[in-house]
């Protein structure tokens with residue numbers, strides 16, 4: 001029995017934050033943001049909207065499109081770095097409650113931007129071992145809650161949103177989550193970090209005064225490492241599966257920066273029409289970025305059942321990963 005990617009769903013909050021809006025907040029400009037990142041816009045959750053609200057709306061769509069009843073979901077994994085609550089309860093438990101799903105395995109994972117691919121890997125293992133039948137995986141972020149809107153080097157990059165997928169089972173290899181590779185290197189832990197609020201530096205007046213509860217990034221260093229690591233990782237998974245870029249229908253990378261995607265896409269010889277790009281619309285939504293991009297491609301009518309997707313991702317930890325996945329939503 002293989003794990004199979006049975007459906008996709010996403011939710012984007014209403015409030016739009018454009019590059020022009022950001023010009024009013026920090027010393028930046030539309031031209032710099034577009035040229036260095038490709039980002040034109042991002043969406044921001046309301047104050048009373050939490051990560052679980054975004055996740056719940058994406059999950060409802062994914063479950064409806066899977067054709068399953070909610071009761072058939074037997075595990076919920078939520079990948080997020082912006083959980084509703086610090087430590088507990090997990091956002092997955094809160095989402096389960098909002099969905100009305102009881103007595104289900106539910107937990108969060110923390111792998112930053114790589115969270116969705118990590119969650120997919122866990123779901124694959126659950127299903128292929130026979131431990132679970134239908135796993136709801138979610139990537140959801142309210143990054144606006146940890147972005148410092150006085151720091152122009154980070155605040156222009158991030159947005160909020162959620163994406164979800166139902167991973168079920170299939171006997172057919174051509175309907176499967178074919179292969180996944182995930183990895184990390186903690187030596188680069190300070191490249192992307194929220195230094196305050198954890199056990200190393202608990203919440204205090206000092207943490208707040210020094211803005212240590214907010215996300216910090218060594219952008220330039222992260223950029224260089226991302227391009228090299230992703231190129232190597234994608235080459236490795238293709239070679240391992242005896243494939244080249246021509247075998248892949250859509251290359252769906254983490255949407256951090258157009259220049260990273262472009263550099264990796266060129267090195268791997270992906271034609272433009274195979275590269276899924278949503279970074280201009282949504283900015284970087286961390287764990288939500290890949291499922292939001294898959295959903296965009298599906299809703300625009302481009303992604304069809306049987307298409308082979310190549311996912312690749314890179315983020316805080318540092319973590320990274322890639323996956324070869326047949327899209328198996330029946331109504332597509």
Ligand code: UT7
Pocket residue numbers: 027028029032033036037113152153154156192218219220221222223226256257260284286314315316
């Ligand atoms: O999702 C997780 C993984 N994340 C990533 O992979 C992100 C990787 N990094 C990046 O995408 C890019 O490094 C950034 C978009 C963050 C920055 O682009 P960059 O080309 O690496 O710029 P830089 O950091 O080298 O800064 C160039 C200049 C600096 O000015 P000086 O020192 O040359 O005078 C910055 O102070 O741009 C300045 N700058 C800005 N100017 C206008 C930095 N941020 C801004 C800004 N607006 N928002």
